[in-house]
Amino acid sequence: xxxxxxxxxxxxxxxxxxxxxxxxxxxxxxxxGNRDSYGxxxxxxxxxxPPPSITIGGNTSATATAFTTTYGTxxxxxxxxxxxxxxxxDISVGAVTGFEYSIDGxxxxxxxxxxxxxxxxxxxxxxVRLTATAAVSGSYNSQSINLSSAGATTRTIxxxxxxxxxxxxxxxxxxxxxxxxxxxxxxxxxxxxxxxxASVAGSFAFTTLLS
Numbered sequence: 001x002x003x004x005x006x007x008x009x010x011x012x013x014x015x016x017x018x019x020x021x022x023x024x025x026x027x028x029x030x031x032x033g034n035r036d037s038y039g040x041x042x043x044x045x046x047x048x049x050p051p052p053s054i055t056i057g058g059n060t061s062a063t064a065t066a067f068t069t070t071y072g073t074x075x076x077x078x079x080x081x082x083x084x085x086x087x088x089x090d091i092s093v094g095a096v097t098g099f100e101y102s103i104d105g106x107x108x109x110x111x112x113x114x115x116x117x118x119x120x121x122x123x124x125x126x127x128v129r130l131t132a133t134a135a136v137s138g139s140y141n142s143q144s145i146n147l148s149s150a151g152a153t154t155r156t157i158x159x160x161x162x163x164x165x166x167x168x169x170x171x172x173x174x175x176x177x178x179x180x181x182x183x184x185x186x187x188x189x190x191x192x193x194x195x196x197x198a199s200v201a202g203s204f205a206f207t208t209l210l211s
Contacts, residue, residue: 012047049086049120050085050086051086051151051152052084052085052086052087052088052089052120052149052150052151052152053084053085053086053087053152053153054082054083054084054091054147054148054149054152054153054154054155055082055083055084055155056080056081056082056147056155056157057080057081058081058083060153060155061155061156061157061158062080062156062157062158063157063158063159063160064078064128064157064158064159064160065078065160065163066159066160066162066163066164066165067099067128067129067130067140067159067160067164068130068163068164068165068166068167069130069132069134069166069167070166070167070168070169071132071133071134071136071166071167071168071169071200072132072133072169072199072200073132073169074100074109074129074130074131074132075129075130075134076129077102077106077127077128077129078127078128078129079125079126079127079128080125080126080128080157081123081124081125081126082115082122082123082124082125082126082147083121083122083123084115084117084120084121084122084123084149084152085120085121086120087117087120087121087122087149087150087152088117088120088149088150088151089117089149089150089151090114090115090116090117090122090149091114091115091117091122091124091147091148091149092112092113092114092115092147092148092149093112093113093114093115093126093145093146093147094112094145094146094147094148095111095112096143096144096145097138097143098130098131098134098135098138098140098166099111099128099129099130099131099134099140099143099145099159100128100129100130100131101113101126101127101128101145102126102127103115103124103125103126103127105125105127106127109129109131111131113126115147117149122149126157128145128157130164130166134166135166136166136167136168138166140159140164140165140166141159141160141161141162141163141164142158142159142160142161143158143159143164144156144157144158144159145157145158145159169199169200171198171199171200171202172198172199173196173197173198174197174198174199175195175196175197176196177193177194177195177196177204178193178194178195178196179191179192179193180192180193180194188206189206191206193205193206
């Protein structure tokens, strides 16, 4: 007996209906005498899925335009279409300092997100923005937001190489602090300020000191 292996290549890719395989004689027999006999025993088909894959807008990577905001207010968001195929695990969106994400249209935000796969497929619109509490002194240029899943090549959304920034906010005092008592001969600098609230976190200080 002879074992034969045939590779059908991509001929059967994405076929949803029945597949029929037949064996035919390509050349006729001539002459006299006994002819070979053929039989089929132990017929086996095997296949393999492609490796897990993640795309961003149909591509392997994406770059955001610059994010800008004022401290205390989140920046505008940018959206990216995420898709996964042949997945064996969910897609994880990795944390990057100063940024947050949403996958439900902006209803909820978090510094990480998980895009759930079902039967090997996943899809979501990922929103990205700077948080309201991103530090003014933070570095937000050329950052990498990684999307990963078991067995898949990690894909990256890169922030712009320049222009990402958080500017200082102008605070509004909602309750003035209380100045501590001073004695004759002391300057205002000797008074301690306690209490008080403002729209931006920080400490109170006298801006004009009288001698």
